[in-house]
Amino acid sequence: xxxxxxxKGMGVTLGKLFQKPVTVSYPEQRATLQPRFRGRHILTRxxxxxxxxxxxxxxxxxxxxxxxxxxxxxxxxxxAPVSPGERYAKVYEINMLRCIFCGMCExxxxxxxxxxxNEFEMADYRSRDFVYAKEDMLVxxxxxxxxxxxxxxxxxxxxxxxxxxxxxxxAELEGVKYP
Amino acid sequence: MxxxxxxxxxxxxxxxxxxxxxxxxxxxxxxxxxxLLGRMQLRPGPNRVGPMGLLQPAAxxxxxxxxxxxxxxxxxxxxxxxxxxxxxxxxxTAFGGLPAGPAGSLFxxxxxxxxxxxxxxxxxxxxxxxxxxxxxxxWASGSKYPILGGLRSSAQMxxxxxGMGLSLLGLLMIVGTTSFHGIVGWQAQNGPMILFQSLxxxxxxxxSFAETNRTPFDxxxxxxxxxxxxxxxxxxxxxxxFQMAEYVNMITASAVMSTLFFGGWKGPQFLNALIPxxxxxxxxxxxxxxxxxxxxxxxxxxxxxxxxYDQLMRFGWKLVLPLAxxxxxxxxxFLAFRGSGGLWFLGVLSxxxxxxxxxxxxRVRTLWNQxxxxxxGDIVRAGGD
Ligand code: SF4
Ligand code: SF4
Numbered sequence: 122x123x124x125x126x127x128x129k130g131m132g133v134t135l136g137k138l139f140q141k142p143v144t145v146s147y148p149e150q151r152a153t154l155q156p157r158f159r160g161r162h163i164l165t166r167x168x169x170x171x172x173x174x175x176x177x178x179x180x181x182x183x184x185x186x187x188x189x190x191x192x193x194x195x196x197x198x199x200x201a202p203v204s205p206g207e208r209y210a211k212v213y214e215i216n217m218l219r220c221i222f223c224g225m226c227e228x229x230x231x232x233x234x235x236x237x238x239n240e241f242e243m244a245d246y247r248s249r250d251f252v253y254a255k256e257d258m259l260v261x262x263x264x265x266x267x268x269x270x271x272x273x274x275x276x277x278x279x280x281x282x283x284x285x286x287x288x289x290x291x292a293e294l295e296g297v298k299y300p
Numbered sequence: 301m302x303x304x305x306x307x308x309x310x311x312x313x314x315x316x317x318x319x320x321x322x323x324x325x326x327x328x329x330x331x332x333x334x335x336l337l338g339r340m341q342l343r344p345g346p347n348r349v350g351p352m353g354l355l356q357p358a359a360x361x362x363x364x365x366x367x368x369x370x371x372x373x374x375x376x377x378x379x380x381x382x383x384x385x386x387x388x389x390x391x392x393t394a395f396g397g398l399p400a401g402p403a404g405s406l407f408x409x410x411x412x413x414x415x416x417x418x419x420x421x422x423x424x425x426x427x428x429x430x431x432x433x434x435x436x437x438x439w440a441s442g443s444k445y446p447i448l449g450g451l452r453s454s455a456q457m458x459x460x461x462x463g464m465g466l467s468l469l470g471l472l473m474i475v476g477t478t479s480f481h482g483i484v485g486w487q488a489q490n491g492p493m494i495l496f497q498s499l500x501x502x503x504x505x506x507x508s509f510a511e512t513n514r515t516p517f518d519x520x521x522x523x524x525x526x527x528x529x530x531x532x533x534x535x536x537x538x539x540x541x542f543q544m545a546e547y548v549n550m551i552t553a554s555a556v557m558s559t560l561f562f563g564g565w566k567g568p569q570f571l572n573a574l575i576p577x578x579x580x581x582x583x584x585x586x587x588x589x590x591x592x593x594x595x596x597x598x599x600x601x602x603x604x605x606x607x608x609y610d611q612l613m614r615f616g617w618k619l620v621l622p623l624a625x626x627x628x629x630x631x632x633x634f635l636a637f638r639g640s641g642g643l644w645f646l647g648v649l650s651x652x653x654x655x656x657x658x659x660x661x662x663r664v665r666t667l668w669n670q671x672x673x674x675x676x677g678d679i680v681r682a683g684g685d
Contacts, residue, residue: 123662124657130603131599131603134599135340135599137340137341138336142342142343143342144344146344
């Protein structure tokens with residue numbers, strides 16, 4: 122009977138009224154992300170030598186469908202190398218307004234240097250604040266530019282609005298720890 | 301002060317109070333609706349502005365007043381401005397005739413703004429005038445989607461108005477008066493009308509959903525098909541006025557259903573044994589009943605998807621209208637031939653009608669939802685000779 126089906130449906134919605142909501146109140150409570158979530162990029166380092174993995178080959182920039190990456194390479198100083206290769210990235214910038222978080226850069230990178238992390242809170246006021254330089258993305262930097270600015274202003278550590286399901290970032294994010 | 305002036309002033313004051321009350325209810329209805337819909341969809345709903353989101357309506361009001369009020373170049377300026385005013389004006393006027401308590405019970409004044417012998421007829425006429433707001437709004441926007449939406453909703457509202465009016469005829473024949481006081485008084489003596497006119501009530505309920513453009517009949521605003529229908533080109537306060545009209549109509553429909561079928565402002569008589577006179581308290585009973593129906597409106601919105609336009613029209617013309625006619629005939633025949641039979645027999649007949657409708661709901665479905673599979677040989681080939 123058609124009307125009975127409607128009544129059943131009404132029963133379902135009424136029942137849900139008394140159930141606890143499944144969503145979280147995001148800024149106060151942390152959202153739970155899967156480790157495979159693709160957020161802000163992280164430039165990783167070799168764990169033993171602490172050298173940057175990036176060798177400035179620009180393959181990521183070539184692979185990027187949104188032309189979001191700009192790389193300028195320079196020769197390594199053999200006495201104090203920045204990366205294990207011949208060259209390193211003197212300038213490495215990603216425009217987060219252009220980026221579509223597709224992960225192609227990560228796939229293209231021969232050394233596994235650029236990896237998409239889990240941070241996503243990058244909303245800001247000025248366009249130029251969306252261009253992330255190397256210092257903003259090297260492993261060990263926690264939080265986006267606006268988050269770090271806010272944290273400095275308040276004199277508190279950066280508070281990320283998410284937690285990972287399982288607690289650990291995926292293996293490619295070498296050395297990354299999320300508080 | 302001369303007598304007529306005092307009466308005039310008091311009526312004006314009451315009218316202002318009713319308008320304020322309705323608009324406040326509208327404001328909080330939007331919040332309650334969003335909260336309830338949210339909870340039914342397992343999310344908290346708006347809870348940011350003020351404690352528990354209680355100031356959300358104020359924020360919304362400020363926003364819609366200060367937003368830029370756009371007028372489209374091709375719009376007919378006068379009618380474009382007038383349409384929302386017609387819609388909200390008619391919606392607000394219609395409510396004033398509904399009694400909320402016994403005569404003289406509100407600080408010695410009558411708890412209604414105006415009292416017409418043609419009560420329910422006047423109310424139906426006024427709410428029908430609201431169609432002009434919607435239709436003219438769609439037409440005056442000078443744009444395609446609004447005119448489609450406006451035409452659609454006028455067709456819908458006119459169609460369901462028939463079912464709505466006819467479903468009340470049985471009730472009016474039993475009571476013998478169209479004034480709300482008469483109807484409430486009759487129910488106080490003989491029990492709520494729902495007992496005798498359940499079929500009429502079901503039809504009236506369905507038609508009210510269509511009349512107030514609520515899901516599952518909210519075709520005028522079907523985003524997927526016609527953007528926002530007649531509202532497409534409206535913004536800021538004019539848009540808010542249309543929204544107000546929709547919600548006020550919903551409140552009016554709830555109040556009418558409470559008054560006509562559930563005893564109106566009178567509470568259940570048996571409670572008088574516990575607290576003497578409780579069923580005669582003004583306002584409270586009507587508000588409780590209205591709240592129940594408003595919850596029903598929201599609950600249905602959270603559950604049912606929208607009908608297709610042709611289904612809606614077929615549903616109105618092929619099911620609601622004939623059934624309302626049948627209900628009228630049944631009541632008329634009963635009243636003419638009942639001899640000394642009690643009214644309860646009509647109630648049983650009416651209930652049997654509702655049950656038959658429930659049982660047969662799958663069969664009658666083909667009336668408005670024809671399966672669209674064509675037989676093989678029936679396919680029309682494009683460009684054939
Ligand atoms: S994630 Fe995609 S869009 Fe973003 S920088 Fe990498 S390749 Fe470009
Ligand atoms: S991040 Fe990888 S692909 Fe991009 S320049 Fe560095 S090494 Fe090359």
